[in-house]
Amino acid sequence: MSARHAQTIAFALLALSTLLVVLPALFMVFFLVRNGLPALSAEFLLGEPKDGMRAGGIFPAIVGSFCLVVGAITVSVPIGVLTAIYLSEYSSDSAFTRLVRLAILNLAGVPSVVYGLFGMGLFVYFLGFGQSIMAGALTLSIMNLPVIITATREALQSVPPSFREVSLALGATRWQTVRYAVLPNAIPGILTGVILEVSRAAGETAPILFTVAAFYLPGLPQSVFDPVMALPYHLYSISTQVPNISAGMRYGTALTLVGLVLSVNVVAIFLRAHLRRKRRW
């Protein structure tokens, strides 16, 4: 086979593989939009479910998912970012930090349904939060800690070492150096972690299955100790537990879930792009 032929075949394979990645994505979006879009209406988005969830809207589930995402981020971003700073900027290579790194690797490898079980044991029963936003958000935040920590550590390590040296050489303390010379330049990378977390927290079903999600709960939560409906679990319920439901309800719910995650991501991506433009090194 001539070199030219080999090249043609290689390029064809590369293009084909790339196409195979694009096709399912396009197909899924098309499928969701075609089946789900007709179901979207003000009543669907802002109304309560009716008639055994065969009619009405999904507003309680949207609010529930929103609460869970915000709650999970509120807990995991500060803890994750501070842990990453400790690991990347302060700690030397000790037995303790090796243990922490091992723990993070393990957390990242645990299946999400195990998080659900763990969250139920710890938050729902042992700490007595019951099935609640609190229990669900905490479970999701633990699941997402490895994501935030890893993204933040990579972001911190991509800040040039000279920034730290310059700051220290000017007599700044190590904390001032982190706070003023390093962290501001790591924010785009940290946002990447947050984007990933939003998608996961909004989309995962297993961790909220045992800790928060209600099958049917019209009305909105009054406190963080109330259970809520959530979009992924709602989708699962109406697809498996409710007979004779229209496809529009199911695809409408799926489209809403994807749309919400996507719009949060788009905001974060624009914010990140804006911050990156200021980066010059």
Add this chain to the structure above:
Amino acid sequence: MVAAQPDIRPKIRSEEWSVWYGERQVLRSVTLGVRANEILSIIGPANSGKTTFLRSLNRLIDVARGVRTSGRLYLDEEDIREAREVEALRKRVGMVLALPAPLNLSVFENVAYGPRRHHIGERARLEEIVEKSLRAAYLWDEVKDRLHVSGFALSGGQQQRLCIARTLAVEPEVILFDEPCSGLDPISTARVEEAMIGLKKKYTQVLVTNNNMQAARVGDRTAFFLMGELIELGETRAIFTAPKNQKTEGYLSGRFG
């Protein structure tokens, strides 16, 4: 060598200063003194320990892992190793790094970075410090109309003078230069050297350089390091015209290094 001028008390003094990175010894029992208001040039081939010596003086070597030292270092006869607050020491002993390293901030905020960290927040006071520091670094006239552009928007030579201004802004007594012109063209280099000579009135300066001509141009005295040892230290003219040690002569004539 210091003993030859007993009337001049050195600003900085090292006594048998040795440094190891892990098992590797990079400085071997270096004893020398730096006089107040002089520029001491340190020359030598790569891996001769020049930069490590410089970083010992503001304890920036503390940041690296597995560093071991022995011997003594003094700043105004106070033991550098026992400085209670390393931040206070680094404020007195400023440093300019090899490659221009502006922070990802505006020109103004680059210079104001140090003072802000030392709790100067008042705008008028900061403006005064920034202008004074930029003037002392011979940069004011070139940047006074664009203090709010990014430090990275300046040319390489301007960036390095910005770094000098930033160092001056915390009012140090000593300035360490770690190959400050290694990435600069000759004209930019000349401007940085001009700034260094202008700073002699107020500051004691130690210049590590790979450029022997630069040492000859700006150094009052010159030290030659080789493999972690101080081979020779003397008046710059004496070192360059009549080195006492054969190794110094060999290095200066380009036979090794």
